[in-house]
Structure formats: structure tokens, C-alpha cells
Amino acid sequence: MRYAYPVQLERDEGGHYLATCRDVPEALTDGESQEEALREMGEALGAALAGYVMEGRPIPSPTDAEPGEAIAPVSPLIAAKLALRVAMRAEGVSNSELARRMGSHEGAIRRLIDVDHRSRIEAVHAAIASLGHGLVVEDARPFKPVAA
Structure with missing residues (x-):
């Protein structure tokens, strides 16, 4: 499996970028820039997917990125x-x-x-x-x- 997931980035009122992932909703983070939010999302995805494994849940396969989305890989x-x-x-x-x-x-x-x-x-x-x-x-x- 490829451990790289599509990520939505939204800018909040404070200027930070919120990163969310529809495939792994437990993973969310933010950053001062899009790049920082995506780097942080890689770590958040790793932690969330580790939780899936610990709970005996299957690891979700990444879906294709939609227009405007970025891809965040797990380390x-x-x-x-x-x-x-x-x-x-x-x-x-x-x-x-x-x-x-x-x-x-x-x-x-x-x-x-x-x-x-x-x-x-x-x-x-x-x-x-x-x-x-x-x-x-x-x-x-x-x-x-x-x-x-």
C-alpha cells in the first residue's frame, strides 16, 4: 500500500492552515504555512494509523486527490x-x-x-x-x- 493521503488545507481566521484528511479523519493538524501544515500532517497520519493498528482496525487505502488537495506522506x-x-x-x-x-x-x-x-x-x-x-x-x- 502507498502511505500517502490526500489532504485538504483551509486557512483559519488567524492565518494558520488547518490540514484534514477524509481518509483518516483522526489525523488533523495545522501550521503557519501550507508546507508546515503538510509536514505536520505526515506525523499526524503516522500517529493515527498506528492507532488503527493498535485497535486492530484495517488501515484505510488512500483515495485519489481531488482538485485543490495536496498529498501528505507518512514518514x-x-x-x-x-x-x-x-x-x-x-x-x-x-x-x-x-x-x-x-x-x-x-x-x-x-x-x-x-x-x-x-x-x-x-x-x-x-x-x-x-x-x-x-x-x-x-x-x-x-x-x-x-x-x-
């Missing part, structure tokens, strides 16, 4: 951790089973899937690969709003 590390959790669920693999497959221990796997832990993306990638899944890195201009 690469958080996207990788979310992808790992999704792959584990899809393959029916527990933390302890993944640890066994990787020759590691369950605590290391718990840290790999913890979005608040600063893991190395290479380690998350190795865990995903051990499940027969992979990561794709994409270069894009996420902060450019779609033309109205």
Missing part, C-alpha cells in the same frame, strides 16, 4: 513499520514466529513494529522480506497541491 520509517504489521497480519505471523524466522527475539520484533521506536529501516525491511513481502520507495512532490 518512510513509519510507513515501513505499518507495512510490516500489515504483512504479519496477512501471513498470520506472530511476533514470536517472526523472531524465530529471523533468528532474533520477540522484544526486537516488538521494537520493529513500535512506531514510536527509532528502528533502522534496514531492519524493518529485512523483517518484511522474511515474510515474502517488500518495500517500494517512491520519489514525489508530496507538498504540491493538485490543480483546482
